[in-house]
Amino acid sequence: MSIVHVREDNLPHGAVEDTAPGVRRIICANPGPFTFRGTNTYIIGSGRVAVLDPGPADAAHLDAIRRATDGEVIERILVSHTHRDHSPGAAPLQALTGAPTLGFGRHAEGADGGDHDFSPDEVLPDGALVEGDTYRLTAIHTPGHCANHLCFAMEGGVMFSADHVMGWSTTVVGPPDGNMADYMTSLAKLAARDGDAPYLPGHGPAIHEPAAYVAALAAHRREREQRVVDALAAHGPATVDALVMPVYGPTLDARLVGAAARSLLAHLIKLEHEGAARQDGPLWRRA
Incomplete structure (x- = not known):
């Protein structure tokens, strides 16, 4: 089964897009061979919001998040996993807002490419609920790309698939932190769910037919x-x-x-x- 990648993504860096009901997206200007056009940061809910994956420590991106949430309260900072293109921006965003950080846990000792400074204020195990006035998320532990990787299922169908499932490219699975057996199990875990669409990945545009795409990734x-x-x-x-x-x-x-x-x-x-x-x-x- 061949993979049909989804790569058309014209959102300018720093601009804000209404990606799905109750979800806004900003792309950090950190493009590269492993980040595509940059890291997606998602603003979830309205009024009192959660920010998922604030990206690297980048002053311009932090300012874009601040502008996009002007007049609102950032009440939580969620981290899908602790690679350096996803979690270092949590510290300056927390300093700006006072919001607690939430994630599965610290980066694995001895694993390269990670943000070893990040330690969540609140640990989210598999199945943990994160609830706000206008959103309800379930944390789904999906190791493979990274041992502490989380996806987040939003009530209403949206799946924040982070770097576990991306439309623009397949996922790098690099030992010792990455594990291919875990990755395949995590793919099957998402495939067994029903009704999640679209998938909103950590890099690149939304995946609107995720069931067929996940099956193609596994094949x-x-x-x-x-x-x-x-x-x-x-x-x-x-x-x-x-x-x-x-x-x-x-x-x-x-x-x-x-x-x-x-x-x-x-x-x-x-x-x-x-x-x-x-x-x-x-x-x-x-x-």
């Missing part, structure tokens, strides 16, 4: 895993770096080689746990 990962098995049979024993081109092909963007190697390693670790691959020092082989 893509299974197909990629089979390519890893085939590459081990044809080229193993081999290092992770030596397997990248056989698995991903020569058209892989050079900027994404490192991320591809991390996702490939995540597949290999999953296969090892399932008894289908074995690691001997830096080399991987079929079990």
Whole structure:
């Protein structure tokens, strides 16, 4: 099953868009190969609002959030996960508003790419409810991309899918914090839910047919895993770096080689746990 990515997104940086009923979106100006046009910050509710994923510590983005909520009260700051493009902006926003921060927990010790300074004022376990006057959210623990990753289901159907499901690209799953087995389980967890639409991701535009898209993501990962098995049979024993081109092909963007190697390693670790691959020092082989 092929993935049809959704990449048309014309919202200017710093502008505000009514993305769904009761939801506004602002894009931070931190574009890149892993952030697309930038991090989406969502303002949820009206009057007394929650802000989801304030992004990096960026003065212009903080000012855009302040302008977008002028005359309102930011009563909560929600964090989907603690990568540096999502959570560092929580501290300056809290300093500005006094609002408490909410998230699953701290970033995993020893895991790169994380905001190790963030510690939520309120820990949100799987299934926790976050309620305001004009919104009601359920926290859904969806590890895989990051061990402390949360999606948020909003009463009325909206799913804030953060970096677990994005329309513009597949998700990087990089060990040790990223885990491919967890990622697949988390995809199945969302697929088992009924009626969530649209999905509002951490980067890129809304996904309006999420059920088919999530199914395509899961199929893509299974197909990629089979390519890893085939590459081990044809080229193993081999290092992770030596397997990248056989698995991903020569058209892989050079900027994404490192991320591809991390996702490939995540597949290999999953296969090892399932008894289908074995690691001997830096080399991987079929079990």
